[in-house]
Amino acid sequence: MSKNHTIDESLIQHVLENDVNSDSTVPAMRLERLLRERELRRSKDEDFYLIDGWGEQGARVHKQRLLVVANRLPLSAVRTGEDSWSLKVSAGGVVSALLGVHGYEARWIGWAGLNVPDEVGQRSLTHALAEKKCIPVFLDEETIDKYYNGYCNHILWPLIHYLGLPQEDRLATTQSFQSQFAAYKKANQMFADVVNEHYKEGDIVWVHDFHLMFLPKYLKDCNNNMKVGWFNHSPFPSSEIYRTLPTRSQLLRSVLVADLVGFHTYDFARHFVSSCTRILGLEGTPDGVEDQGKLTRVAVYPIGIDPDRFIRALELPQVKDHIIDFKERFAGRKIILGVDRLDTIKGIPQKFLAFEKFLEENPIWREKVVLVQIAVPTRTEVPEYQKLTSKVHEIVGWINGRFGTLTTVPIHHLDQSIDFHALCALYAITDVALVTSIRDGMNLVSYEFVACQALKKGVLILSEFAGAAQSLGAGAILVNPWNVTEVAESIAYALSMPADEREKRHCHNFKYVTTHTSQKWAETFVRHVLFFPVCSELSDTVVEAQLRTRKILPLLPNRKAIEHYLQSSNRLGFHATLTEHVDAQGRRIDQFREMELNLHPGLKESLKRLCDDPKTTIIVLSGSDRNVLDENFREYNLWLAAEHGMFLRPTTGDWMTTMPENLNVDWIDSVKNVFEYFTERTPRSHFEVRETSLVWNYKYADIEFGKLQSKDLLQNLRAGPISNASVDVVQGEQSVEVRAVGVTKGAGIDRILGEIVHHKNMNAPIDYVLCIGHFLQKDEDIYKFFEPKLPGEPAPAPLTFPTHEKIASRSSLGRNEMTLHEGSLILDLKGQNYFSCAVGRNRSNARYLLGSSAEVVSFLKELADCQH
Numbered sequence: 001m002s003k004n005h006t007i008d009e010s011l012i013q014h015v016l017e018n019d020v021n022s023d024s025t026v027p028a029m030r031l032e033r034l035l036r037e038r039e040l041r042r043s044k045d046e047d048f049y050l051i052d053g054w055g056e057q058g059a060r061v062h063k064q065r066l067l068v069v070a071n072r073l074p075l076s077a078v079r080t081g082e083d084s085w086s087l088k089v090s091a092g093g094v095v096s097a098l099l100g101v102h103g104y105e106a107r108w109i110g111w112a113g114l115n116v117p118d119e120v121g122q123r124s125l126t127h128a129l130a131e132k133k134c135i136p137v138f139l140d141e142e143t144i145d146k147y148y149n150g151y152c153n154h155i156l157w158p159l160i161h162y163l164g165l166p167q168e169d170r171l172a173t174t175q176s177f178q179s180q181f182a183a184y185k186k187a188n189q190m191f192a193d194v195v196n197e198h199y200k201e202g203d204i205v206w207v208h209d210f211h212l213m214f215l216p217k218y219l220k221d222c223n224n225n226m227k228v229g230w231f232n233h234s235p236f237p238s239s240e241i242y243r244t245l246p247t248r249s250q251l252l253r254s255v256l257v258a259d260l261v262g263f264h265t266y267d268f269a270r271h272f273v274s275s276c277t278r279i280l281g282l283e284g285t286p287d288g289v290e291d292q293g294k295l296t297r298v299a300v301y302p303i304g305i306d307p308d309r310f311i312r313a314l315e316l317p318q319v320k321d322h323i324i325d326f327k328e329r330f331a332g333r334k335i336i337l338g339v340d341r342l343d344t345i346k347g348i349p350q351k352f353l354a355f356e357k358f359l360e361e362n363p364i365w366r367e368k369v370v371l372v373q374i375a376v377p378t379r380t381e382v383p384e385y386q387k388l389t390s391k392v393h394e395i396v397g398w399i400n401g402r403f404g405t406l407t408t409v410p411i412h413h414l415d416q417s418i419d420f421h422a423l424c425a426l427y428a429i430t431d432v433a434l435v436t437s438i439r440d441g442m443n444l445v446s447y448e449f450v451a452c453q454a455l456k457k458g459v460l461i462l463s464e465f466a467g468a469a470q471s472l473g474a475g476a477i478l479v480n481p482w483n484v485t486e487v488a489e490s491i492a493y494a495l496s497m498p499a500d501e502r503e504k505r506h507c508h509n510f511k512y513v514t515t516h517t518s519q520k521w522a523e524t525f526v527r528h529v530l531f532f533p534v535c536s537e538l539s540d541t542v543v544e545a546q547l548r549t550r551k552i553l554p555l556l557p558n559r560k561a562i563e564h565y566l567q568s569s570n571r572l573g574f575h576a577t578l579t580e581h582v583d584a585q586g587r588r589i590d591q592f593r594e595m596e597l598n599l600h601p602g603l604k605e606s607l608k609r610l611c612d613d614p615k616t617t618i619i620v621l622s623g624s625d626r627n628v629l630d631e632n633f634r635e636y637n638l639w640l641a642a643e644h645g646m647f648l649r650p651t652t653g654d655w656m657t658t659m660p661e662n663l664n665v666d667w668i669d670s671v672k673n674v675f676e677y678f679t680e681r682t683p684r685s686h687f688e689v690r691e692t693s694l695v696w697n698y699k700y701a702d703i704e705f706g707k708l709q710s711k712d713l714l715q716n717l718r719a720g721p722i723s724n725a726s727v728d729v730v731q732g733e734q735s736v737e738v739r740a741v742g743v744t745k746g747a748g749i750d751r752i753l754g755e756i757v758h759h760k761n762m763n764a765p766i767d768y769v770l771c772i773g774h775f776l777q778k779d780e781d782i783y784k785f786f787e788p789k790l791p792g793e794p795a796p797a798p799l800t801f802p803t804h805e806k807i808a809s810r811s812s813l814g815r816n817e818m819t820l821h822e823g824s825l826i827l828d829l830k831g832q833n834y835f836s837c838a839v840g841r842n843r844s845n846a847r848y849l850l851g852s853s854a855e856v857v858s859f860l861k862e863l864a865d866c867q868h
C-alpha cells in the first residue's frame, strides 16, 4: 500500500470521527470528495486494499468489529532480512472475495504462510502486518507440516472433494493420521488463543473453512457469549463419503457450537445437516440442526466477487498495456484460458486431455488456437500436489510435442501466479474460459472472467461440479469434466458460437456477477450471525412426480358437444385454460417478453356471450391467486375460483374462502426461501406465493438449465423445508408447486358446487357439464368428479345436494334457505352430457382432447355462435 493511501484513509477517518456519530448518514460534500478521490486512487493503486473499516458507498459508518479468522492471511510474507519483510497478496478465492468486502472495522487473523521461529522475526512481522490490519498466528514447522500439509490437505481436502481418504500404505497412514489430527486440534487452539487475545466484547468472530472446524468450540468454551459464525468455502460431501472420516463426530460437534454455519450451495448445507442427523443422531430442521432444544442454524450464502475492482482495473494503463502485448503475442489465434491453483480438484489433466481431443478432431483449429493455462503453485509440500505437477508437465509436453510447430505451441503453460493487472488483461482478451474442476466449492475464476468480458462477451465452459454451476449455469456451457469428448465438443462449439448467443449468455452471467457481490455475501452472513429469521416446524411430505396416464385421448367431437349443449337447460362450464402468455394480437409471447398471464384476446367476445346466457354457469378454476383472476375476468358474468378452489367469487359479490380451517401453511416461508434462491440463479424463472401454495416456474428460462435447477431445487426442498411438512409437491412440465396436502381442483369442486347450487337457488339438476383444462396430474381428480364411472372402476356414489349444515360448515358464506329437497340429485348427466377435455396433452383422465389454446378459442366461439 502506498504512503498516499495511508494519508488519504486517515483523512477520511478523521472526517468520520469528527463529523458524524455512528448511526448517521454522512452527507458532507467533503466526505464525498474524499471518497471519490479514494476510489480514483484505488483504481490507480491496485496493489492491495483490505477490509477497511467503513462502507464502500461511503454512506453509512458501521462500528461493528469483525474478526475474520482464516487459515491463510490475505498477505503471505517473505523474509528479506532479520526484521524486514515483503508482503504479497495470497492466491485463492477466499482471499480475493474477502478483499472485496468493506464496511466493517475488521481484523484478519491467520497464518502468514511460513514458519517464523525467532522472536525478532515474529515481532517485526506482527508490526508489518498490523498496518494492514492483519494479525499473524505463528505455527511452528511441525504443526505446519502435520496440520496444514497433513490433516488439512492430505486428509480433509481430498475427502470433502470426493477423492476419498488416502489409501496407500494403510499402517503408516493410520499412525500419521492420529498425530496429524492432534496437530489439527493444536493449531486450532493456537488460532483460538490469538482470537481471545484480540477479542473485544461485541465483536463478531467469522471463522472460515475446513481448516478451523474446532475453532467455534474452543472459542465458545472460553466465552459462551462470543458471537461465532463458521463458513465453509469448500464442498461438504454426501454423508456417505464424510462418514468414512475417523474423526467425523468430533469435527461436526465442534462446528455445531457456532451460532451460524454457512455454505455456498444448498447441496453442501443439506449434506452437512444429513451428516449431523445420520452420524450424530441429531434432528435436522428447516433452520439447521437441533440438539436437545439447542438449534445451530445452517444456511446458504453463495459467495461473490468485488466486480467493480475488475471492471475498474480494465481502465488502468498497466492493464491496457498488457492487453496490447497479449494481443500481439497471440495474434491470429483464439485464446482459451485456464486459471487454477495447481490442485488435484481443478481437473487440469482432464482439461488438457479434452483439449488434445479437440485438436485431434478439429485439425483446422490447430494453428488458430492457444490454451493459456495459469497454474498457480499451491501446497507444494504435499506429495499429491508434487505428483500432479509432474503429471501435468508430462501431458503438456506430450500435447505440445504432438501438435506444436516450429513457431507455435498449442498449450502455453505457466507454473506461476501472475499479477492482478496481467490477470485482468488475460480475462479481457480471452475467447473461451475453461473451468474443468472435478469438484470446487464455488470457483471465483469463472466470476472474475465474466466481470472482465463486457466488451468481448466470450464463452464460459464450466464444470457442473463447481458450486458456480448453480449460479452461472444459465450463461455457461456446463460440462462433465470426466467426459473429454463432451468437453472437446463444447470447446469447438464455444469457438464458433454466434455473436448473439454469446451476448445473451454473457448478459445472464454478467448480471448475476455484478449483483451478487462479495460485499452482499458478507453483509448477509454477518447480519445473520447476530440475527436469523427462524422458520416454524413442519410435518409429512408427499411427492407427486410422475404423470400417471389412462389412455390416448380422442379429439373433442365439437358437433356432438354443441348439440348436447343446445338441448340442455342447466349447464355448467369449467375452464382452466382461458389465460395464455399472449400479446394483444394473440401471438404467444416468447422467452424475452413479459410473463404476465392475459386472457386470450380471441376469447373475449364469445366468453361474454356464453356467460350472459342464463342457462349457463361458467366457472374459471385456477391455481392462480385472486388478483390474477380479478384482473382478467372482472368484467365477465362468471364465477371465479382461485388457488385451486380455496377462494371463490360469485358473478357478483366478494371473494369468500372455502379453505378448511385446519389447513397448515406454516411451511410457506421456508419453501419461499428455497424458491427465492433458485429464482435468483435461474434467469427468467419466477415464483408465486399464494396463501395455500407456492409455484416456481421455469417455463421461460432456458429449458435444459431449468430442468437441472429444478432437480436441485426438489432435492433441497425434500431434505429441508418440507421434510416433515403436510404438503404435496407437484411437478409440472416446467414448474414445481408446493401445496398444502389435499389442495386439488377435484377437492375444490365439491365445495364450489355446493356454493353455486345454493347461491343460484337452483331447482333443477345440472344436465350438462363441459370441463376444459390443462391440468397437472394432481388436479385431474376434477375430471373424475363428474365421471359416472371410469372403465374398471366401481361406480361412484351419486352426487346429491349436501345438507344445509354441510354446506354452511364448508363455507364462510351466509346462508339462505335451501330451495331443493335435501338428498335430491345435483347432476343428471345421463352419462353422455359430460364433456371433459384436456388441452394439448394426450394422456389424461379427461374424455377428450383439444390440441391447443387456439382450438379452445375456436370451439368456444362455435359454441357461442350456435346459442341464441
Ligand SMILES: O=P(O)(O)OC[C@H]1O[C@H](O[C@H]2O[C@H](CO)[C@@H](O)[C@H](O)[C@H]2O)[C@H](O)[C@@H](O)[C@@H]1O
Pocket (backbone or CB within 6 Å): 071, 072, 091, 092, 093, 094, 095, 097, 209, 233, 234, 303, 378, 379, 440, 441, 442, 443, 444
Ligand atoms: O490457502 P491454500 O491452501 O493455498 O488454498 C487456497 C484456498 O483454496 C480454497 O478455496 C475455496 O474458496 C473459494 C472461495 O470461496 C472457492 O471459490 C473455491 O472453490 C474453494 O476451493 C480453500 O477453501 C481456501 O481456504 C484456501 O485459502
Ligand SMILES: O=c1ccn([C@@H]2O[C@H](COP(=O)(O)OP(=O)(O)O)[C@@H](O)[C@H]2O)c(=O)[nH]1
Pocket (backbone or CB within 6 Å): 090, 091, 092, 093, 094, 096, 097, 339, 340, 341, 374, 376, 416, 417, 418, 419, 423, 442, 443, 444, 445, 446, 448
Ligand atoms: O496468479 C493468480 C491467479 C489467480 N489468482 C486468484 O485465485 C483465486 C482463485 O479462486 P477460486 O475460487 O477460483 O479457487 P480457489 O483457488 O480458491 O480454490 C481467484 O480469485 C484468482 O483471481 C491469484 O490470486 N493469482
